[in-house]
Amino acid sequence: MKKINTFWNWFQDNNKTIQNLINEIPKNQKHICFWINKNLSYYCKEIDFIIVFPKNGNTKSELIITANGNPEYFNPVIDLIDNAPQLKNWKFTAFIQPTERIDKIIDGFDEPYIFHEITLKASELKFLPVEYHELSHKVDIVVFLKNYNLYCDTKTLQQAIFIIMQDIVGEKSLYQNINFVQLAQVPDNKEGLIQLYDFQLFLDNLNGVDLNNYFLKMWETVR
Template sequence: MFKKLFGKNYTVADFWIWFEKNSQDYYRLREENLNSLFNKLSKQLSKINEDLAFEFSADFIEGKREFIISADGILSAFPDVIDLVENAPQLEGFKIIAFRQKSAVDDISTIEYEDISLGPDDVYFTYRKNGDTLDIVLYLRGYDSDFEEWENAAFILLDTVIGEYDVATKIGSIDMLPYKESPNLKSILELPSLIDKEVTGISL
């Protein structure tokens, strides 16, 4: 009776069976049914973990569409991302990627989030080493602490600059302040090489 009432647990294998069955719809990604497809995919991923998110590449890369599974920066969801990607089947036409990846410096563009535009020239930082991580203070042009959209935009840009995994495992505390000119500030584009040099990060 208990099993009949609640059903069996939804597993990673169940998710991939569902996705493989519907994969061609996600490979084509037609404009007219994007919302429907993304809602269905969100529902399936939420059965694994409600914090999971996803992205698809707009263009094909070497004939494949990139399917990125993300924890949306929430550390507790990282094991589920890793489990999903490590157990993904070989799907023709897709490259399955764990976490939002950092971009090459020349490819980092302005983030448009709600009414906020935030580019690499708008963000500077100071830092303090804290064991295996760095505590950083971000200085943002136009920053207004009354609007939480600023934090969301800043985290998206951080994912682009150093990658979602490194944001969660190599960055400790993150504070945000309005930008003001100072010789002590470093460009956000200096953060990747600084992280590689200074810290190893925490283990998951």
């Protein structure tokens, strides 16, 4: 508890400087971020932060504390946010939450994600479940990309897919429900493939399904 209080005391003392981060020159931004990370690491080295600045007339900045999807550090994230101070111009959030732009993704009007030489749109990604693990209640899935044969299976591409999935369903849900992700080229027969933006809907509908037969039949549709 002492480490939690130490971090929040420091944050309160510097919250105005942090909130003005977006208006600083790059050198000062780097310096401020260094000290946020440094003070956060005194509490827990394995968690990180994201700052979302106000827009559309909103006066509150948002500090998101993330475990980078590692369940071992979910509790430290929750404990830190549960003990956050009440500050007029700040909102404190545990974990990266699902995007609020899901309607744009469904309509195909979403902005592309750009990762070095890779450009992907969430609205164009599809997936298929291949196995359900009864003990962990997690699923293995294949994510299909239009240009997989062009990109090939690189570490950057894998990271890009996880970032997009995390944005769609949220950090905690992703790592509570996904066991393994394989990447593949979209097949000629697209019957049975599910839009990636419907992943949460897919999870919600799993209850009451004969999972093994269900997964087998879905996978056979694209063989």
